[in-house]
Amino acid sequence: MKVLLVEDDKLLGESLADYLKAEGIEVDWVSDPRRVLPILEISSYDVIVLDLIMPHIPGEKLLKEIRQKDKSTPILILTAKGRIEDKEVCFREGADDYLVKPFDMKELLLRIRALHRRRVSEGYARIGSVEIDLDADTVKVDGKMIPLSKKDMMLLKLLVQNRGRVVSHEEILNYVWGGMAVGDEVIRSHIKNLRKILPEGFIKTVKGRGYYVE
Numbered sequence: 001m002k003v004l005l006v007e008d009d010k011l012l013g014e015s016l017a018d019y020l021k022a023e024g025i026e027v028d029w030v031s032d033p034r035r036v037l038p039i040l041e042i043s044s045y046d047v048i049v050l051d052l053i054m055p056h057i058p059g060e061k062l063l064k065e066i067r068q069k070d071k072s073t074p075i076l077i078l079t080a081k082g083r084i085e086d087k088e089v090c091f092r093e094g095a096d097d098y099l100v101k102p103f104d105m106k107e108l109l110l111r112i113r114a115l116h117r118r119r120v121s122e123g124y125a126r127i128g129s130v131e132i133d134l135d136a137d138t139v140k141v142d143g144k145m146i147p148l149s150k151k152d153m154m155l156l157k158l159l160v161q162n163r164g165r166v167v168s169h170e171e172i173l174n175y176v177w178g179g180m181a182v183g184d185e186v187i188r189s190h191i192k193n194l195r196k197i198l199p200e201g202f203i204k205t206v207k208g209r210g211y212y213v214e
Contacts, residue, residue, distance in 0.1 A: 001116050002026040002126060004045040006036055006062075007078065008054040019105045025112070033057040037065060044143070045073055046116050046126045049108075052079035052090070060089055067094035072124065074115035078103075125160050127213065129199060132160055146197050151176055155190050159203065159213045168210040
């Protein structure tokens with residue numbers, strides 16, 4: 001998972017970035033809100049964590065500008081503003097969650113993970129440098145669109161939707177080939193195709209059981 005953290009407080013920003021990285025999350029921390037839109041032009045994220053009270057650009061204005069360019073990436077607001085009126089403005093402008101300072105870092109982590117799970121269930125997944133749109137059947141590696149055959153895409157979708165669990169040969173046959181009698185060598189051939197275009201170690205083999213994506 002990759003998170004963009006927008007927080008001008010250097011001490012808090014560094015602490016949050018270190019904590020999230022220790023939990024296995026890739027973090028790009030930005031302290032100057034003026035850098036956010038240019039960064040989003042060249043990078044994509046699973047979740048954006050946005051402080052409201054910052055210099056140069058009001059957080060509410062930046063939130064609106066982000067949403068004009070990016071309709072789908074979940075945005076979690078961090079702020080000392082706890083009034084319902086402030087929350088109403090942010091949710092109206094496209095925020096997905098709202099956490100009032102001070103907060104427990106564990107709660108922030110749980111909320112980020114929940115937003116990420118929701119996005120995957122809605123048809124998008126990012127795993128390292130790989131971005132998969134499960135609805136549009138498209139794959140990007142390091143930001144570059146990678147063409148896949150229909151069968152290869154179905155196989156990748158099955159593995160991603162069951163991330164962390166070993167998917168058996170039988171499950172693959174039922175999902176990709178509709179239960180047709182296809183030999184194991186055919187499945188291995190399609191796994192080999194995917195491994196050629198995906199990062200090394202992306203698809204793992206459990207001998208005698210099947211395949212999985214971490």
